Amino acid sequence: GSPAGTQAEKKQRIRSQNIVPCTVSQLLAAEQVDETFRICDVEISQVTIMGIIRHAEKAPTNILYKVDDMTAAPMDVRQWVDTDEAGGENVVVPPGTYVKVAGHLRSFQNKKSLVAFKIMPLENMNEFTTHILEIVNAHMILRKNLMSASRVPQSFSSAGISDAGGYGGGGSLPVNGLTAHQSQVLNLIKNCPVPEGMSLQELKLQLHNMTMLTIKQAVEFLSSEGHIYSTVDDDHYKSTDAE
Amino acid sequence: MGDVHEVPRRRIATAHLAQYIGQPVCFVGRVEKIHPTGKLFVLSDGEGKHTTVELSEPLDEEISGVLEVVGRVTNQATIMCMSYVQFREDKSPFDLELYNEALKIIHEFPEYFPFG
Numbered sequence: 054g055s056p057a058g059t060q061a062e063k064k065q066r067i068r069s070q071n072i073v074p075c076t077v078s079q080l081l082a083a084e085q086v087d088e089t090f091r092i093c094d095v096e097i098s099q100v101t102i103m104g105i106i107r108h109a110e111k112a113p114t115n116i117l118y119k120v121d122d123m124t125a126a127p128m129d130v131r132q133w134v135d136t137d138e139a140g141g142e143n144v145v146v147p148p149g150t151y152v153k154v155a156g157h158l159r160s161f162q163n164k165k166s167l168v169a170f171k172i173m174p175l176e177n178m179n180e181f182t183t184h185i186l187e188i189v190n191a192h193m194i195l196r197k198n199l200m201s202a203s204r205v206p207q208s209f210s211s212a213g214i215s216d217a218g219g220y221g222g223g224g225s226l227p228v229n230g231l232t233a234h235q236s237q238v239l240n241l242i243k244n245c246p247v248p249e250g251m252s253l254q255e256l257k258l259q260l261h262n263m264t265m266l267t268i269k270q271a272v273e274f275l276s277s278e279g280h281i282y283s284t285v286d287d288d289h290y291k292s293t294d295a296e
Numbered sequence: 297m298g299d300v301h302e303v304p305r306r307r308i309a310t311a312h313l314a315q316y317i318g319q320p321v322c323f324v325g326r327v328e329k330i331h332p333t334g335k336l337f338v339l340s341d342g343e344g345k346h347t348t349v350e351l352s353e354p355l356d357e358e359i360s361g362v363l364e365v366v367g368r369v370t371n372q373a374t375i376m377c378m379s380y381v382q383f384r385e386d387k388s389p390f391d392l393e394l395y396n397e398a399l400k401i402i403h404e405f406p407e408y409f410p411f412g
Contacts, residue, residue, distance in 0.1 A: 076409060076410065078304065078410045078411060078412055079410060082410070105381060107301065121301065123305045123306075123307060123322045123366070123411075124409075124410065124411050124412070125303075125411075125412060126302040126303065127301070151381075151384075175384075176384070176387045176388075178362070178384060178385070178388075178390045179388060179390060179391050179394065182391065182394050182395045182398050185398045185401075185402060185409065186398050186401065188408065188409055189401055189402060189408040189409050192408040193405065193408050196408075
């Protein structure tokens with residue numbers, strides 16, 4: 054049987070621990086199934102939006118903002134106030150300020166809102182341009198990853214999705230600390246019975262879905278980590294794990 | 297006309313004006329000139345192309361630098377401004393050319409950056 058089932062499940066759960074940059078329109082269009090939200094089948098929970106504060110209302114326990122990113126009507130963003138703290142955290146960001154909001158998507162009586170854990174005024178408006186690009190990039194990659202769910206997971210590092218769970222830097226989903234490509238290359242090299250080891254050409258023949266560049270990159274990594282070593286020349290490799 | 301701030305306002309550059317006549321839009325550009333009456337000003341986009349922005353009431357303050365205008369495109373392909381905001385550039389200048397590139401991308405991939 055293929056491990057794709059559990060890996061796809063793991064991928065789903067791990068993805069929902071990431072923070073996904075979104076537009077307000079995407080959040081409004083998200084469908085709710087039980088406790089989870091999905092944007093075109095991509096599960097989301099923690100999100101970031103960037104927009105301008107149109108309205109701010111302070112209540113004893115929370116501040117309610119309306120944040121507008123032009124993609125839809127302004128969205129309700131609630132920030133709970135720490136009632137133990139005197140001042141400081143409870144400063145209301147004034148309307149007309151562009152902010153980045155990180156928070157959880159919520160739905161109550163069919164109305165969507167965000168519960169923010171962080172609201173930061175933008176000091177550099179170029180961050181706004183970056184956010185626009187990150188949204189397109191993230192949603193494109195997330196959707197692509199979903200469609201290739203039967204294959205092994207790919208690296209999230211280019212998705213612009215930051216890891217709330219503190220894995221530290223978007224990395225690939227590791228199996229023994231190796232990516233899927235690296236594992237495949239290593240396994241072939243390990244199982245090669247020939248004394249001079251496996252050649253790059255042989256690897257390319259066996260791994261139809263990988264380009265020579267990808268194979269070379271995997272070999273370089275495995276070699277620098279000590280999993281393999283070159284034999285007769287730089288094109289032939291054996292595994293350091295004696296079979 | 298309704299409150300244009302409650303509906304999706306597509307981000308556009310000067311080149312898109314003709315396509316969005318009558319539509320609510322959001323335009324970001326640099327102030328080039330202001331008419332003496334204060335009811336009209338010209339913004340340049342990331343490609344250096346100019347858009348005329350009209351106001352129903354004259355400006356009551358000095359404007360300069362990069363503005364983000366929300367309004368509706370008129371039949372003359374100008375923008376009737378409902379509100380505007382100045383982008384802060386006190387810490388770093390705003391890269392309008394990069395913003396223009398981002399606009400091209402969101403126009404090319406509306407499925408990943410939907411308006412409405």
